Amino acid sequence: MVTCVNDAMFPDTGKAVVTLLRRLGVDVEFPEAQTCCSQPMVNTGYLDEAVPVVRTWVQAFAGYDAVVTPSGSCAGTCRHQHGLVAERSGDPALVQAVAETGPRVHELSEFLVDVLGVTDVGAYFPHQVTYHPTCHSLRLLGVGDRPRQLLEAVRGLRLVELPEATQCCGFGGTFAMKNADTSVAMGADKARHVRETNAEVLVAGDNSCLMHIGGMLSRQQAGVRVMHLAEILAATEPDETQPVTLPDVARGKGVTT
Structure with a gap:
């Protein structure tokens, strides 16, 4: 789906x-x-x-x-x-x-x-990453540390803690439309905590939340990219002759490393 x-x-x-x-x-x-x-x-x-x-x-x-x-x-x-x-x-x-x-x-x-019973999916992602647990996954589904288990098994990935990680980012679907000022204030807090980690990439399991946070980070020119968990887990060690491009969920220019 x-x-x-x-x-x-x-x-x-x-x-x-x-x-x-x-x-x-x-x-x-x-x-x-x-x-x-x-x-x-x-x-x-x-x-x-x-x-x-x-x-x-x-x-x-x-x-x-x-x-x-x-x-x-x-x-x-x-x-x-x-x-x-x-x-x-x-x-x-x-x-x-x-x-x-x-x-x-x-x-x-x-x-x-x-x-499937796997945590090591054969992924390779040599970047410093911080993880935002989205509200529905955390509270409604109770996914717990499953995303962290998967990220910790990715070769080359350095996972750093996100301060106040369990706080809502402020998106909330139609909440962001009906309560824009509150949504923006919550998003600003989340973006500030992301910057505090010095991570290169913010990862989460919902692109709606990443769109919200990523938009703020982009406007702040924070230099932090946002990526969905699936995209990191699908990444594998590249051909050494080919560059790796980091997509930005807000769809700015990618970063070639």
Whole structure:
């Protein structure tokens, strides 16, 4: 499940997931019928409007052994909030479909560590990195230290602690639109803590949060890039004759090293 944000704005993250999973021997399919998971509607209180979206979602992902997504917030929606929407619909068939598909949804780090049983995915990323645990992955899913386990096993990567790591970055989906001043203030705190680490790269499991923090870091000319966890885990040791380009989630110019 690529998610709306990645499909529309950060397709390299979706490609990185496919590359990584296939490298680990997983048979990956991309259902082209997939659409939004319904998170924006559910989080804003539009449960009735979310019913046809959830119905489309469960139809697209029916029958798979696992649904893997590079987003803690979308995984949390599918696993914990689709049930609320289904009950609201009064449709027993939708309730049953959600009960079958929901438990099969995994945020990427959960799938790698818990289902595949791997932490060393063969990645190589010779940079100093700090990690931001996004709210939904931390609180709704409880992914714990799984992303850190994966990062610590990446060859060449130097992981540094992010001060006040568990504080929200301020994005919060529609929250950032409706409460812009508060969102910006929270994001400024997060960006300041990122700069304090002297990291070259900020990594997280949700591009929505990285877009928010990355935009601030870019405007501050902080010299810190942001990357999704999947893109780091998909990276391998390059041909010595070829440069490595670090993408920026805010889509400024990459840095060649």
